[in-house]
Amino acid sequence: MGPSRLRVPGATLLVLLCLLIAPGARAQRTQFKAGWNLYSPQEDIRLGRQVAVDAEKQLPSCNSPKVDAYLAELGSKLIAKLPTAGVEYPFEFHCVNDKAINAFALPGGFVFVNRGAIEAADNEAQLAGVMAHELSHVALRHGTSEATKAQAAQTGVGILGAIFGGNAGGALVTELGRFSAGGVLLRHSRSAETQADVVGTQVLYDAGYDPRALAQFFEKIEADSKGQNPPEFFSDHPNPEHRVERVEEEIDKLGGLPRNVKRDSVEFEAIKHEVLALPTVNKDSLTAGGRAPRPMGPPPVPSRNYTEYQASAYGMKYPDNWKKYGEKDSVSFAPDGGVTEGEDGQAGLAYGVIVNVGKVEGPAGDAKALEKATRELIATLEKGNPKMKIARQPGPVRLNGQPGLSTYLSNESPAGGEETDWLITVIRPEGLVSFVCVAPEKDYENYDKTFSAILDSVRLAK
Secondary structure, eight states: OOOOEEEOOOOOOOOOGGGGSOHHHHHHSOOOOOOOOSSOHHHHHHHHHHHHHHHHHHSOBOOOHHHHHHHHHHHHHHHTTOOOTTOOOOOEEEEEOOOSSOEEEETTTEEEEEHHHHHHOSSHHHHHHHHHHHHHHHHTTHHHHHHHHHHHHTTTHHHHHHHTTTSHHHHHHHHTTSOOTTOGGGOOOHHHHHHHHHHHHHHHHHHTBOTTHHHHHHHHHHHHTTTSOOOHHHHHSOOOTTHHHHHHHHHHHTTSSOTTOBOOOHHHHHHHHHHHTSOOOOGGGSOGGGOOOOOSSOOOOOOSSEEEEEOSSEEEEEETTEEEEEETTEEEEEETTSEEEOTTSOEEESSEEEEEEEOOOSOTTOHHHHHHHHHHHHHHHHHHOTTOEEEEEEEEEEETTEEEEEEEEEEEOTTSSEEEEEEEEEEETTEEEEEEEEEETTTHHHHHHHHHHHHHTOEEOO
16 A cells, blocks of 8 residues: 555645745845746646656555644645745645655655654754755756756657667656656756755745754754765755755845744644654565566557657557657657566666657658668667667668668567567658667567557658
């Protein structure tokens, strides 16, 4: 059973941070602009919800309604002070039965708090500081900003070459759709950590809590762990330089420490006692490293009903029980369980179709340019996949009436054994358009008709 959750009633969250403070302090607070992001806030919510469901399957639940209700109530006080620019996020709070001192928030407002963070906090203000920090990551949209940068770094043939056999590119595709510890959506930079500290301090200030509590919590867990392995929190949240000083600087900008700040509550002490009494979970019984177990057996049979996808260089159809990953020039279509981990612990596409548009020199109708570009693509794939080899040399084929090349490759499958990779390439004004149909060798015959139907549906842009 996954971590329990309690939904906070949705209410439009307006930017009203400044209503409770003096005009002078309001003018001084640090403002941050949203980073480069290819995702919309609505896509943050969809992606975060998908990954949260996967996280619930992997992480042990506290199974305590009292703790859930308390986290939701405390969270609602902080949410009301977030700079969310009027976006309505469906905030959820999950208590994780893990004594490691950690917490994280997924895009869209799905927050997970380890029991270890509650146990380590000296008072409610410190726990509120941890949660305000995580909620600030949501408001500043750091998760999908990191995903945007990761995707930009792997565009073109890079992500196509990487997805086979399961290395960095394949891991990216997987991480964006499911939970993994240290995944792209949770891999914040020191700059992002500083921003979350500053905005978290503002949120604490505006909610009436001691704004120093955020820095105090970090100081406490760092001091308690000296001479030992650093807390899990610092492995997920890189510790920026001058963290305490930056928090204190922001408090000065806000007008200094307010009078009668809230530090603790009877409710927090009762909940901490409740958490300390919870049974512990043996980590050895959990999946190592927070990874999802490799699926047993093949994915569901491809649907006979198809969904349309339209890109600038082509259009196509794919089974409606498959999912689309990626955007623009590099997309993949795979069934549930189609992206999985290999024996090396890395993720890769085991079942599905990858479509890539890469730059190429030469006119669309030039046969020599097509052959040269195809050979270069294959060489790139082989470089990224040492066990890949050509099973059938490139031969002529027609795709939507246009001349192309058909090549069969073999490779090690992340699902185990060998896989067959059917590569179709065609040159268009937009570049080399490649379609790679992937399935384990033992299952390939069952997917051949689906792959043929997908390729028959392709319509190249005129």
